[in-house]
Amino acid sequence: MYFVSKEHERNFKELVLRFHAQQDPEYQTACYVVALPEVWRKIDGDTGEYPFSWVSKFKDEEPPEGYNEDEDENPYSEAFGMLSSGYQKIVLAAANLYNSSMDEFNLMRALGTWGDELFSVFLQAVAIRRGGDTYGSMGAVLDAR
Secondary structure, eight states: OOOSSHHHHHHHHHHHHHTTOTTOHHHHHHHHHHTSHHHHHHHTTOOOSSTTGGGBTTTTSOOOTTOOGGGOSOOBOHHHHTSOHHHHHHHHHHHHHHHSOOTTOOHHHHHTTOOHHHHHHHHHHHHHHHTSSOSTTHHHHHHTO
16 A cells, blocks of 8 residues: 555554444545544544544534534634645545545546645545455554554
8 A cells, every 4th residue: 555654654554443444445545544644743633533523613513503514615624724725635535535525526626736645645545445455454464563
């Protein structure tokens, strides 16, 4: 698997264990992108209940009564807003691969913001989600921690 650094790989393994995702390509895809050091540092490793809970302005809290996300010009968290546009788009891409919840992801716009490293991350995330390149055999890898 492609990792941008040892830190990325270490964070990924931690998240896979946290979310019991050894055999789940949907969760592995989420863990893979959230584990990116640039993302990890913005959230201090605290994703919330789910891998992308931290993206929402309300994280694990209920929005106020009457709140309409569609009418909110910025429904995202402060941590998400602190990411560069390229990292925001890789997070939205992974969230889309995770459960299609981020409908505003636009591949053409994303491609315009990604350098080689984030493009490689995107390709790896797609491969994980397809089930063709997962940590399904993670037992040995995680045991090596």
